Amino acid sequence: MTTDKHRRWVGYSAAGRHRITVVAVALLLGLARPTAAKVEVFACEPEWGALAQELGGDDVAVFTATTAEQDPHHVQARPRLIAKMRRADLLVCTGAELEVGWLPLLLRQGNNPHIQQGQPGYFLAADYVEMLEKPEHLDRAEGDVHPGGNPHIQTDPRNIAKVADAVADRLAALDPGRAEAYGDRHADFARRWQEALQRWQARAEPLRGTPIVVHHTSWVYLEHWLGLVRVASLEPKPGVPPSAAHLAEVLTGLAVHPARLVIRTPYADPRPSAWLAERASIPAVVLPFTVGGTPAATDLFTLFDDTLTRLLVAVARHESATGAGARAPAMIGAFTTGMGDGGCGVREWLAARQPANRSGLSILSPIPQSPIPIPPSPLRLASRRDAGSGACSGPEVAQ
Numbered sequence: 013m014t015t016d017k018h019r020r021w022v023g024y025s026a027a028g029r030h031r032i033t034v035v036a037v038a039l040l041l042g043l044a045r046p047t048a049a050k051v052e053v054f055a056c057e058p059e060w061g062a063l064a065q066e067l068g069g070d071d072v073a074v075f076t077a078t079t080a081e082q083d084p085h086h087v088q089a090r091p092r093l094i095a096k097m098r099r100a101d102l103l104v105c106t107g108a109e110l111e112v113g114w115l116p117l118l119l120r121q122g123n124n125p126h127i128q129q130g131q132p133g134y135f136l137a138a139d140y141v142e143m144l145e146k147p148e149h150l151d152r153a154e155g156d157v158h159p160g161g162n163p164h165i166q167t168d169p170r171n172i173a174k175v176a177d178a179v180a181d182r183l184a185a186l187d188p189g190r191a192e193a194y195g196d197r198h199a200d201f202a203r204r205w206q207e208a209l210q211r212w213q214a215r216a217e218p219l220r221g222t223p224i225v226v227h228h229t230s231w232v233y234l235e236h237w238l239g240l241v242r243v244a245s246l247e248p249k250p251g252v253p254p255s256a257a258h259l260a261e262v263l264t265g266l267a268v269h270p271a272r273l274v275i276r277t278p279y280a281d282p283r284p285s286a287w288l289a290e291r292a293s294i295p296a297v298v299l300p301f302t303v304g305g306t307p308a309a310t311d312l313f314t315l316f317d318d319t320l321t322r323l324l325v326a327v328a329r330h331e332s333a334t335g336a337g338a339r340a341p342a343m344i345g346a347f348t349t350g351m352g353d354g355g356c357g358v359r360e361w362l363a364a365r366q367p368a369n370r371s372g373l374s375i376l377s378p379i380p381q382s383p384i385p386i387p388p389s390p391l392r393l394a395s396r397r398d399a400g401s402g403a404c405s406g407p408e409v410a411q
């Protein structure tokens with residue numbers, strides 16, 4: 013259907029009146045896309061494949077390039093992916109350089125003009141959400157730091173909602189004959205998603221303030237949404253595998269600023285988490301991260317259901333085993349550990365609870381209203397928000 017698609021694209025880029033003409037001519041020439049033909053979607057990650065399916069229903073054929081067991085930073089541009097890319101009408105990827113190691117190569121080799129950057133068939137989810145952890149300056153010595161901010165946006169369901177709005181619009185623009193169907197499916201999805209969001213937020217309330225260790229900075233948006241507090245990363249820098257020296261440092265740090273969980277994606281090496289979990293006596297938790305990441309995470313809704321279940325179960329187990337609910341972490345001081353990439357989301361969460369510190373800010377524990385009693389920290393953390401851009405900088409520790 014390559015020729016059909018060319019016709020349709022000419023139609024898209026032309027003014028409405030011309031489009032009708034083009035479609036009419038195409039019909040006369042027998043080139044128009046048969047009404048039954050589906051929009052072929054190439055999704056880079058499972059969450060976007062699932063979203064395109066929710067919104068496109070029977071009107072789309074979705075191919076997802078990666079599984080939940082694959083690290084989306086590192087994917088091989090295999091011939092099968094190139095072949096799929098050649099046929100695609102719509103590319104839906106994360107962006108923010110998550111796929112910088114493989115997508116540009118695929119796009120070149122696929123050589124499909126409709127899904128190249130700037131074309132209506134080129135869609136990046138990161139363009140539609142507020143990015144966290146945008147670096148002040150780009151220094152590759154700081155590891156796998158992306159200029160557009162942390163790309164793992166799908167761990168906050170509020171981001172999924174924003175991307176859903178944009179994907180639905182894009183499908184309708186690409187396939188105007190079925191715009192109404194896309195609109196109906198989107199309205200239905202948005203309603204169910206808002207209901208689920210209320211449910212998730214109520215369920216997650218006990219997690220607020222929970223200090224966590226992460227393997228990779230995969231959870232920034234989840235942390236921001238749920239008010240989890242990242243005290244350390246197992247990777248010394250984003251994308252740099254955990255080293256024995258760094259793990260030992262993290263463990264030492266936990267003696268002063270304990271965490272209650274260590275979290276990783278299904279594709280992360282389980283050994284560093286297991287090592288830390290055993291020595292720090294905290295649960296190691298695998299979260300689905302995307303659709304298919306755990307047996308229960310079969311779609312976007314169960315992705316978040318299972319994420320919360322796993323977090324709540326792990327926290328409850330840890331509490332009943334140790335009485336950790338009463339022995340809280342001095343989380344502010346811990347900000348100095350493993351947060352080389354900023355952690356603005358967490359600082360904003362804290363700032364919201366300490367109004368005096370909203371600007372210019374020096375956050376001191378204890379944090380009022382925290383569900384967990386937090387003893388005073390010996391460390392003081394100074395952050396700075398740019399008055400013009402609203403960007404937050406730091407943190408800097410002032411002893």
Ligand SMILES: [Zn+2]
Nearest residue numbers: 085228229230
């Ligand atoms: Zn990453």
